[in-house]
Amino acid sequence: MKHAVFNVLNIFGPIVLALMGSIIALWPPAPNGNARTFWFAGFLVIGATTALSAYFLKDELNEMIMGGWHFCYFKTMPSEAKNLDGPFQLWLVAPDGPVFDVNYWISEAGTTAKDPGYWSLDQRKLLLPIIHDGGHAWDRALPAGNYRIEFDGRNGHWVEDLEITVKDGKLKQTIRVVGFGDKLLLEEQG
Numbered sequence: 001m002k003h004a005v006f007n008v009l010n011i012f013g014p015i016v017l018a019l020m021g022s023i024i025a026l027w028p029p030a031p032n033g034n035a036r037t038f039w040f041a042g043f044l045v046i047g048a049t050t051a052l053s054a055y056f057l058k059d060e061l062n063e064m065i066m067g068g069w070h071f072c073y074f075k076t077m078p079s080e081a082k083n084l085d086g087p088f089q090l091w092l093v094a095p096d097g098p099v100f101d102v103n104y105w106i107s108e109a110g111t112t113a114k115d116p117g118y119w120s121l122d123q124r125k126l127l128l129p130i131i132h133d134g135g136h137a138w139d140r141a142l143p144a145g146n147y148r149i150e151f152d153g154r155n156g157h158w159v160e161d162l163e164i165t166v167k168d169g170k171l172k173q174t175i176r177v178v179g180f181g182d183k184l185l186l187e188e189q190g
Contacts, residue, residue, distance in 0.1 A: 086141075097133045102127070105122050107122060
């Protein structure tokens with residue numbers, strides 16, 4: 001209930017302020033009466049209420065505008081691997097919701113931009129305007145190995161460590177995603 005009230009205040013507060021401003025501009029109050037004080041108090045109350053509702057909805061507004069703390073990562077589908085010699089189809093997964101303005105770079109694990117291995121796997125690609133939530137087959141496949149995948153989105157930077165191995169005749173992977181101030185976002189083995 002409280003959330004709905006803040007949503008209504010956040011929507012109608014600016015509208016009421018605009019209407020009040022229009023009325024004042026078209027029909028200014030008399031300089032020697034109490035009307036100016038009432039208008040001032042009205043602007044103050046409506047403005048403070050609107051600002052307070054925006055403050056309480058800040059996480060929701062951040063998620064709507066910037067993508068919140070949503071992230072995406074690459075994985076393989078071990079259950080669908082037919083040929084264990086590789087390379088293995090990658091899937092791009094956005095587990096919690098859409099991610100906006102995404103770019104990524106795949107490199108060998110343990111390399112930086114100063115190492116030749118950093119530039120050996122990937123190439124410049126277009127910015128992806130939106131990655132919808134869920135999993136999507138991607139146009140890349142990787143052989144077994146250890147990889148570092150760096151992501152940049154509208155909401156920040158995160159890094160995935162992806163290890164793809166074949167053990168006991170089965171495809172296995174280890175995924176670890178860290179970002180948004182070194183926060184552990186995902187850890188998965190399978």
